[in-house]
Amino acid sequence: MGKIANEELLNKISAQFSDKVNSIGEPFGLLTLETSRAHIIDVLTYLKNDPTLQFIYLTDITAIHYPEQEKAIGVIYHLHSLVNNTRIRLKVFLADGDVHIPTATVLWNGANWMERETYDFFGVIFDGHPDLRRILNVDDMTAHPMRKEFPLEDPNRVDKKDYFFGR
Numbered sequence: 408m409g410k411i412a413n414e415e416l417l418n419k420i421s422a423q424f425s426d427k428v429n430s431i432g433e434p435f436g437l438l439t440l441e442t443s444r445a446h447i448i449d450v451l452t453y454l455k456n457d458p459t460l461q462f463i464y465l466t467d468i469t470a471i472h473y474p475e476q477e478k479a480i481g482v483i484y485h486l487h488s489l490v491n492n493t494r495i496r497l498k499v500f501l502a503d504g505d506v507h508i509p510t511a512t513v514l515w516n517g518a519n520w521m522e523r524e525t526y527d528f529f530g531v532i533f534d535g536h537p538d539l540r541r542i543l544n545v546d547d548m549t550a551h552p553m554r555k556e557f558p559l560e561d562p563n564r565v566d567k568k569d570y571f572f573g574r
Contacts, residue, residue, distance in 0.1 A: 411460070411493045413438040419460065423453055431498070439496045444508045447484075447499050451514055454486055454495065462486040462495060468511065468521035470529035472554045479503040482531055484511070501531070510536040528553035 416438055417430055427446045431439050442450050454462040466485040473479050478500035487494050499508060510533040511518040522533040523542040530551040533539055541548065550556070 411488070411491045416460070416493065416495065419457075420450070420453075424450060437494055437496055439498065441498045441500070444499050444501065447482075447497065448509045448511070448513065450497060451484065451486075451511060455514055459491075460488055460493075461490045462488045462493075464489055465511065465515040465517055465521070466494070468518060468525055470525045470531050470553070472529060474503075474555050476500075477502065480506050480529060480531060482508055482525065506530055507532045507534050509534050512536060527551070530554065 413433055413436070417440075420428055420440065424442070424446065428440050428442045428450060431441050433439065440450075454460055464487040466487050467483075468485075469483050471481045471483060473481065480501045480503060482499045482501065484497040485494065486497070501508065506529075508531060510522060512522065512533075513535070519537065520542060522531075522536055523539060525531050526533060526536075526539055527541045527544050528551055540546070544552065
């Protein structure tokens with residue numbers, strides 16, 4: 408089979424989920440869709456199990472932090488259809504105080520470590536995950552280091568002069 412065009416892919420998904428999935432763009436040709444936490448597993452299941460789409464490969468699960476937005480945490484899924492040589496990205500945005508989302512381990516065993524890493528670095532809680540605990544940072548760490556909650560540099564440093572860095 409050949410590559411599925413983004414327009415055809417979007418039409419097929421829209422026909423199945425109507426107003427539950429929104430297209431937010433095609434940066435660098437990668438169709439990017441947004442859905443809600445309530446529908447993410449249904450959308451992922453459809454993309455994986457549809458006989459023509461066959462997005463059977465979960466490339467990555469990660470997150471992003473937009474502290475200035477109302478829904479500050481975005482959980483991002485990258486899928487690849489090896490048969491059609493097509494990729495898609497799905498995003499779910501969550502409010503900072505309510506970072507629960509269903510686990511994708513019900514569809515892909517490989518989601519296990521990806522979700523643990525996303526929990527470790529961003530604090531996203533994957534409901535139903537078989538072993539949600541830190542994977543790279545120490546267990547007693549209280550912060551999630553990829554969130555934009557801390558200054559990038561220590562303002563009290565005296566060993567670095569701004570004029571050396573063009574500031």
